[in-house]
Structure formats: structure tokens, C-alpha cells
Amino acid sequence: MDKQRDFVLRTIEERGVKFVRLWFTDVVGTLKMVAVAPAEVEGAFAEGLGFDGSAIEGFSRAYEADVLAHPDPTTFQILPWRGEVDPTARMFCDITTPDGQPAAADPRHVLKRTLAKAADRGFTFYTHPEIEFYLLKSSKYGPKGPQPVDAAGYFDNVPGGTAHDFRRRAVRMLEDLGISVEFSHHEAGPGQNEIDLRYADALTTADNIMTFRTVVKEVAIEQGVYATFMPKPLAAHPGSGMHTHLSLFEGDTNAFFDPAGQYQLSKIGRQFVAGLLTHAPEITAVTNQFVNSYKRLWTGDEAPSYVTWGHNNRSALVRVPLYKPGKGQSARVEYRGMDSAANPYLAFSLLLAAGLKGIEEGYELPPEAENTVWELTEVERRALGYKPLPSSLDRALGLMEESELVAETLGEQVFNYVLLNKRREWSAYRAQVTPYELESNLEIL
Ligand code: GLN
Ligand code: MG
Ligand code: MG
Numbered sequence: 001m002d003k004q005r006d007f008v009l010r011t012i013e014e015r016g017v018k019f020v021r022l023w024f025t026d027v028v029g030t031l032k033m034v035a036v037a038p039a040e041v042e043g044a045f046a047e048g049l050g051f052d053g054s055a056i057e058g059f060s061r062a063y064e065a066d067v068l069a070h071p072d073p074t075t076f077q078i079l080p081w082r083g084e085v086d087p088t089a090r091m092f093c094d095i096t097t098p099d100g101q102p103a104a105a106d107p108r109h110v111l112k113r114t115l116a117k118a119a120d121r122g123f124t125f126y127t128h129p130e131i132e133f134y135l136l137k138s139s140k141y142g143p144k145g146p147q148p149v150d151a152a153g154y155f156d157n158v159p160g161g162t163a164h165d166f167r168r169r170a171v172r173m174l175e176d177l178g179i180s181v182e183f184s185h186h187e188a189g190p191g192q193n194e195i196d197l198r199y200a201d202a203l204t205t206a207d208n209i210m211t212f213r214t215v216v217k218e219v220a221i222e223q224g225v226y227a228t229f230m231p232k233p234l235a236a237h238p239g240s241g242m243h244t245h246l247s248l249f250e251g252d253t254n255a256f257f258d259p260a261g262q263y264q265l266s267k268i269g270r271q272f273v274a275g276l277l278t279h280a281p282e283i284t285a286v287t288n289q290f291v292n293s294y295k296r297l298w299t300g301d302e303a304p305s306y307v308t309w310g311h312n313n314r315s316a317l318v319r320v321p322l323y324k325p326g327k328g329q330s331a332r333v334e335y336r337g338m339d340s341a342a343n344p345y346l347a348f349s350l351l352l353a354a355g356l357k358g359i360e361e362g363y364e365l366p367p368e369a370e371n372t373v374w375e376l377t378e379v380e381r382r383a384l385g386y387k388p389l390p391s392s393l394d395r396a397l398g399l400m401e402e403s404e405l406v407a408e409t410l411g412e413q414v415f416n417y418v419l420l421n422k423r424r425e426w427s428a429y430r431a432q433v434t435p436y437e438l439e440s441n442l443e444i445l
Contacts, residue, residue, distance in 0.1 A: 004073035005045050008091070012038045015078060018086040022049060022069050023210070024093045025107050027058030027417050028289070029343030031210050033090070034069065044071050048096060058417035059095070059105045067103050069093035075207060080176040081218045092207050104413040107345035111203055114349040114409055118356060123248040123255065125352050128182070128199035128332070129209060132240035132340055133216060134233050135163055135191045139226045146233050148191025149225050156186045162225055163193055170195065170219045177215070179208045188301070189237035199245065199332075202352065206344040209242075231288065231339040232295040239296025239303055240340040245321075246351060247332040248272065257331035263311050263320045264331060270365040273309055273318050273333055275358020276351065277366070280307050280317060280337060282403035283350040284389055285396035285422060286410075287338040291429045294392050296339055300374050304336050306386040308369035315373040317389070337389065346410060346418075353409040394426050 012020065020041050021033045034051060036044060043049075048068030053059040059067065071091035078089045095106040102109040118125050137147040149162045158164055167184045174181050180198035187194045195216075197208055213229060220227035232239035248255040248268065256269035265273075288297060296303050302314050310316035319334040338347055357363075366385065373386060390396035397419060400406050407415045 004076075008045075008073045008076045009042060011076065011078075012041060012089065015087055015089075017078065017089045019088040020071075021079070021088060021090040022071050022093050023090050024069060024095055025210055025343065025345060026056050027105055027107060027343065027346070027414055028421070029107070029341070029346070030057065031214060032056060035088075041071070044069070045073065049093075050098070053095070053103070058414065058421065059103065066098050068096050068098060068100075070096060077177045077211075080173045081215075081222070092210075104411050105417065107343055107414070108203070108206070110410055110414060111206055111345040111349045113411075114352050115201075115203060118248070118352055121356070121359075122250050123356075124250075125202045125348070126199050126247045126249060126332075127202045127205040127348060128197060128245040129205060129344070130194055130196045130241075130243045130245075131209065131212060131229075132187050132192060132194045132242065133227055133229050134189065134240060135166060135193060135220065136226045136228060136233070139228070145235070146228075148189070148234070151190045152186050153190070154186065154188040158186065162223065163191070166219060166223055166225070167193060167195065169223070170216055173215050173219065174212065177211055179211060187238070187240075189234060192238065192240065199247070202348045206348055209344040229340040231290060231293040231341050232299070235295070238301035239299070241296065241303055241336060242338045242340045242342060242344075243334050243336045244338060244348075244351070245332040245334050246272075246355065248355070254329045254331045256333065257323070257328035259328065264323055264328065265320055265333070266331075268359055269320075269331065269333065271358040271363055272355035273320070273358070274363035274365040275355040275361075276318055276333075276335060277307050277309060278363055279350075279354035279357065279403070279405055281387065281390055281396075282399045282406055283347075283354060284337065285393065285400040286350050286406070286418065287335075287342050287347045288389075288396065289343070289393075289418075289422065290341055291393050291425055293339050293341065294390070294396075297337070297389055298391055302336075304373075304389065306369075306373045306381060306388055308373055308386050309333075309365070310369045313369055313372070316369055346414070349409050350406060353405055357405060392426075393422060393429075397422055397426065 019035045021035050023033045048070045052065050053067035054065035071093050075092040095103040135149045152158045171181045182196040182198045184195040216227045258266035304317040308316045309318040311320050
């Protein structure tokens, strides 16, 4: 630890860093930061940097407003977009109360606590997100809605197009920040793109997702376009999912791999998937946390609406990909429910908790879904036992409220805050009279 701190202090000096940004994330998943002068960093390492947390979404109850940010020296990076003139660096922080206890509402702490539970059972949790987002001409929109930067589709190569240069620049910046990118391509919607981060332990990936969102926004500004992670910005086109590949390791061994298992998935892997499926509806208010998230989940376009698993089934909530021969270490399962606007720390905590519960309780995996689940009738789906994901934020909150797993994993303060905050969103939404209602009702009623 001290060595890493020394390295940071030395690098600040050698590289002439002028500002150090201390980053942390609120309960909703918004990146927050406070910039300090290089001279303050040593003190921040030793004692933490104090600030009033009460104004930050979900952070502090009024009577324990003061919190401390402790920069994590292993996350030190020089930001590639803050210039040659005044080099700027960043570190992620852990938040504590003044007496040094982890702040109950720090999402990074919620994930660390859940990862520690997995570690107690001998597991390390790895994740690999596929992050989709839209590039728009601007954040302003007229009666036709937002204007995407191109009219291209899945895997299209757009000669001279914005998206191409955009991805190249974003990937380069991510690499400069030590974040490896596996691949990137145009997605199915106009202006929609996807960048897939290489797998890493879940805490690193969650930090990387926060960095990713910032990088993408910065590159967009640089290129005069607007990037959005909104789950469903265009009614007529696919939403932006954040499919995430999950695996557990025991030491150096992938615990999901068994050459003799169906799809080479081990018993632990099957139980983990069974845990995901069993608890999916109650964790959806966190993996899909906005009113708008449910517009993505319920309009097809390869977003899952039903709780099923499958091997090569892109309508399934959990997909078990085929591992290349000799690549058992890459055994993993893909959770396709989550969207690009989730708080990655909280969402990963719940996915892990659900999977571990499946292992602990020895849940049985139901038969895989072979059909395109959307093409079945409601009666057929019921006969096959396919439960729906919640159809709205309101329903998702109802299921979350009843969930011991979610309460226990998030802890009381975050659990209560999410419910309160999201109920507020639902009430505001419910009070809207939408253009759809005016269009379909006004003239005939
Ligand atoms: N955009 C789709 C979703 O919302 C996914 C499309 C894909 O990656 N196959 O989940
Ligand atoms: Mg995709
Ligand atoms: Mg995918």
C-alpha cells in the first residue's frame, strides 16, 4: 500500500500533475468528484479528505453528513483528455464516516462487502461488460425525437462516418487509462455503438465502467456529438443493454467449467445460473433502474422480457455461450437483462449475491428455453413456466421491497434510499400526460 502511495506521489511530481481528481459514485450511479491540489494528496492518503456528503444522492443521513474520501492509490491514472498544459489525474475513493467506518451508502463498499462474502467461500468474481450507447447529433431534440449521427446498423462499416472515428478515439483513450477493450462495433440502432471491455475482477470492472462512461462523454464533446447511455432513447429502435459475462474462479481455476457438463457448464455454474433466474425479478429495480429501462425490456429487439436461460438463445435472460475447445478458463455466463444506465457496483453486487444464493441453496436449473421466447403466446409461456421480468419500474420496486436478498446485499440505508428515490421517479412519471395519450385520445374523446 505504502509503495503504491509513494508511486502516486512520485508520478505526480515527475509528470507535473496539477490537479488530482478524487472520484466516487453516488447511489444512483452518477460519478462525483472533488479536485485537489497535488500538495493535498499525501494528507488525503493519510487521513482522507473530508466533505459534506448530505447533498449527494443517497449518501448521508443529515445527522452523519460529514464523510471522508480515501483515494485508492491502485486506481491512479493520468487523464488523457485533460491536457498537455495542466496534467490531471484521478483516483477512485472509498468513503468512510469520520470514525473510519465504511459509509453505508458508498456503492463501492457495497460491492467490496459482497466480494468479501464470495471470497469467504473461496470465489473471485469476474465480469466482462458489453456496453451499448447511442451517438446523437445533440442532446437537444425536436418533435421527431433525438437525431442519431448515422443510419447504420449491426456491424456496419460506415465509411467516413462519425461512429468509426469515435470508437477509435474512445478505445485509444481507454487503453491509455489501462482499460483493455476486447472489441467494438456499430450496433443495430442508427448511431448505436457497442464497446466490450476485457474481463477483470468485478471491482475493477465496475470502476472501469464509470471511467468508460466519462471517456465516452468526453470523446463525444471533443467530436461535437452527444453520447447517451439512456436505456431506450428512440422508441422505434433497440435499447442500450449492458450484457455482462460473469464467472467465478477458485484460485486459478474457473469454477464454471466442467468438460463433462452440458455446454461444459459445471454444477456450480448451473446453480449460479439458477440463482440468477430465481432472483432476477427482485433485483431488476437495480439492474434496470429507470422508468425508461422498461421500455427497452418490453419491446423485443434482443432485450429479454422473460426469465429463461439458453445456449444460443438471444431472447433468453441468461445465455451460456459455447467455449472454444481448450478454452475452459473462459467459461462464463452472460446476463442480458441489465442496461447501460445501471449503477455497476450495486448491480454486480446483486448478480453475485443471487448466484451465490443458488450455490448455497443448491438450486436446480430448469430446462433451457429453446424457442424464441417472444414468439410464444402468453399461454405457451405460462405452460413452460417462463416468468416475466417486471413490466414497469413500479412492479420492480414492489418485488424489490419484498426481497430479503436485496435488503441484505445493499444494506438498510441503500435499500431504503433506492426504494424512496425510485418511488419518487415513478410518481412523477405517473402524473405525466404523454404525447401518446394526447394523440390517441384528444380528438376522439
Ligand atoms: N440492444 C440489445 C439489448 O438491449 C442487445 C443487442 C445485442 O447485443 N445482440 O439488450
Ligand atoms: Mg450488443
Ligand atoms: Mg451480448
